[in-house]
Amino acid sequence: MKEIEMKVKGEIKRLTNQTFKFDERVRDGWFSAVYFLKTREIVKKYHEDKIVTMQFFQKNHAVLCGTDEVIALLKTFADRPDDLEIHSLKDGDKISPFETVLTITGRYQDFGYLEGIIDGILARRTSVATNVYNVVKAAGVSGVQKQVIFMGDRDDHYITQAGDGYAAYIGGATAQATHAMNEWWGKKGMGTMPHALIQMFEGDIVAATKAYQETFPEDDLVALVDYNNDAITDSLKVARAFGKELKGVRVDTSRTMIDQYFLRNQHLLGTFDPRGVNAELIFALRKALDDEGFGHVKIVVSGGFTESRIQDFEEQGVPVDTYGVGSSLLKITTGFTGDNVMIDGKHAAKAGRRYRPNPRLEKVE
DSSP states (O other): OOOOOOOEETTEEOOOTTTOOOOGGGGGTTTSOHHHHHHHHHHHHHOTTOEEEEEEEOSSOEEOOOHHHHHHHHHHHSSSGGGOEEEEOOTTOEEOTTOOOEEEEEEHHHHGGGHHHHHHHHHHHHHHHHHHHHHHHHTTTTSSOOEEEEOGGGSSOGGGHHHHHHHHHHHTOOEESSTGGGGGGTOOOOOOOOHHHHHHTTTOHHHHHHHHHHHOTTSOEEEEOOTTSOHHHHHHHHHHHHGGGEEEEEEOOOTTOBOHHHHHOGGGTTSSOOBSSOHHHHHHHHHHHHHTTOTTOEEEEESSOOHHHHHHHHHHTOOOSEEEEOGGGSSOOOOOEEEEEEETTEEOOOTTOOOOOOTTOEEOO
16 A cells, blocks of 8 residues: 655644555445446546546635545545646645635546545544634633643544544644544543542542542542532532642533532522533632632533633633533534546536636645
């Protein structure tokens, strides 16, 4: 299998086809729309020597991702891949509506059946990268850039994790929940404790945290504090028990629940939505920790966070140190289109489309 040359863009290098675990059935057309397969057979019969240029674009302002994967796909599954001329932007490039991000020139029958797969790769990777970029940007609205943890493992099929994790890295998330999410960019997954661990200790947050510390002493100690729906009380319990050893607490209150703090202080209710992880709860938690001398304890929040919700928190100055985000980062927000725009060097696009040369494209060797 031929390896693509690695090129450096800042700290991001081109991935090679040694990175990707392609399904060999791609070669058989198993994942291609049938009309592409039929077109390939017709072109072989009637126009086998025509050279086409296929051009790819999308319609949003976005952060491009998936180009390395597409190039590797072409080098692996196209017929006569060395005869193809490929020009491409790089993963991480910011792109504009209708900007050409990739062109492929060669015989249609050598690569045309991969068009839909290429569209799909670029759509998913760019969507995730762009979603993460926007969330990370929102998490810095206050002027202090907060960390964003990519927690998308439970929101999609596990087989997507490696590619999604790389796209999240391109978008700016440098902490991710599983080892698979880190596979393509050479890191390891990170995380502390789930609710299941606290359940095994019958809701005793101190005992569960102690067990975690004894088992993983090299980790930063971060306790999950919403299991009993009393985040402030349980945060103070672990802070008093572990002192300086406690690095943070994570609040993950369900959006259908109202924390016990508000049920004890009902005079606070009536002017905001008290469900889930809300600003008032986090302000109160920060104050409670600070009042007892635990200003060093960081606050991590998770549970249904989106770009707009994070931006709202940041604009209010809510004292969050880290956001854990999952499902909102995996939505497909950017779709790509591939068009044949040139035949034998002459313009030949369908009505409404045209060849759009882009001086930013680089030839792929």
